Amino acid sequence: MTVTAPSLLAAPGASAEWSAEVHRDEQALIALAGDLRDLYDRSPAATPFQAYEWIKSWWGWYGTRGRLRLATVRCRGRLVAAAPLAAGVRHGFPVLVPIAADQSDFTDVLLDPAYADGAVRHLARALLDERGWCALDLREVRPGSAAHLLAARWPRRAWRTPSSVCLELPVGAAGSGTGIDAVLDRLPGRTAGKMRAKLRKIDVRGITAESVPADRVPDAVHALLDLHTRQWRGRPINPEHTRERFRRHLAEAAAGMVRDGRAAVLQYRWDDRLVAGDLVLIGHRHVGAYLYGALPDLRSRVDVSLMMLREDLALARDRHRQSVSLLRGDEPYKLKWRPTPVRNERIILGRTAAATAYAGLARTRAYLSERRRGGPGAPAGPFGSASRLLHD
Structure with a gap:
């Protein structure tokens, strides 16, 4: 454990320790469960992927002993900031990454x-x-996230580059024009008419x-994953979704989050x-459609996504x-609803000189991955023309 010396700074309206x-x-x-739940409730920018039940469950099934790095800040004893991180090695570099990052659509x-x-x-x-x-690597930072404040205050080098696109649909103002x-x-009127006919069906x-x-x-999550596996049979599926540790993580996390x-x-x-x-995660500002499963023959009878x-x-x-x-990805079946695209950013905060090499390598690998998927690729330049060095 590393402990910083207490200091006196100005808090809202008073001097505080x-x-x-x-x-x-x-x-x-485990010991900080109550404090972390309470802090999540006071963190309006946080998403369900920062909820205690999500990170605790993930650590129990995926975490490696000795690699936890849970940074906490208190003001007069009250928890006011926390960064649940894990130490690891990426591309040969020692880095910190958010807990559960690989199974999360947003990091913060x-x-x-x-x-x-x-x-x-x-x-x-x-x-x-x-x-x-x-380097601290935050891969999927949503606009307005607390991580942007951390990056702005970071006293050493920091980089950001475009990351995944997430698609959102407004619920609508209270009244008749809400929901679907x-x-x-x-x-368009003709398309909307067809969708309403499908709903009647x-x-x-x-x-x-x-x-x-x-x-x-x-039990419901296990049944959902069974349907999910059947739905993707004969087609490429995220291999993690078929593994027992993911099944157990999702069941444990969802039970606490539903509660x-x-x-x-x-x-x-x-x-x-x-x-x-269907598993839906409920955040402070939006709900996220995380994972679903359906019988393969259901698609031939009804519009499942609708x-x-x-x-x-x-x-x-x-x-x-x-x-x-609709979370990460701009697949055609999502685009038909004319959603609003919201792009995440990848933020890399450097601690040592090696962070520059890590950031450049991460950018290059992301570019090549995009090209392999047939996408437009990342912008040109040493770190991408759309990327910005935040500060030195």
């Missing part, structure tokens, strides 16, 4: 905005005092949607037969959220 430390003991995740740190100025400075100092790493109606109103067939209570969530109102598992039944399942989108939008409306995020 600050302290920061970096925890390496895995028991810290937790920050109470009432203490932002002092909390960010102390968080940066605690991380820089921690030895053994050259608000989305269909964005489409779903209703006529009697397919029902049920939100699963927390005590039944683990706390931070997720919902929806099951769709036709004549009492389970035909589809059926689930209607329920996800209704959930967002009922929880007073602004939008439904």
Whole structure:
């Protein structure tokens, strides 16, 4: 454990004592559970991927002993910032990465905005005092995230470059133009008419949607993943989705998040037969359609994506959220809804001179990966013309 010396800084309206430390003991995740849950509630920019239940479950199934780096900042004893990180090696460089980054669509740190100025400075100092790493790599930072404040205050070199595109659909203002109606109103009249006909077909067939209570969530997640695997049989599937550790992580995380109102598992039944399942993560501002599964033959009978989108939008409306995020990827089946694209950024914060080489290599590998996928590739230049060196 690395501990920074307490200091006195100005907090909102008064002088307050600050302290920061970096925890390496895995028991810290358990001991700080209440504080981390409370801080998440006070962190409006945080997404469900920073919720305690998500990171704790992931660490239990994926984490490596000795690699936890949980940086925390307190003001007069109250937790006001936290960065749940893990130490690792990427491309031969020692780095820090957010816990659960590989299974998360957004990465960030937790920050109470009432203490932002002092909390960010102390968080940066605690991380820089921690030895053994050259760069902090935040791959999927959403616009408006607390990580942007950390990058702006970072006293050494920092880079950012465009990352994944996420697509969002507005829930709509209260009234008749909400939910699926608000989305269909964005489409050409002929297309919207066809979609409404498909919704009537779903209703006529009697397919029902049920939100699963927390005590039944683990079984529901296992059933969802079984459907997901069947749905992708014979086609390329994310291999992690077929592994037991992912199954156990998702079941454990979803159960806690549903209990706390931070997720919902929806099951769709036709004549009492389970035909589809959907895991929706509920953030402060939006809900995210994370993973679903459906019987392969269901697609030939109804529009599955439309059926689930209607329920996800209704959930967002009922929880007073602004939008439904279709999360990473701009696949054609998402684009037909005319969603709003929101681009994440990759932020790399350097600690040592080796960070420059790491950032350049990371940029090059991202460019080549994009080209292999047939995309337009990343902008030209040593770190991309669309990328910016934040500061020296």
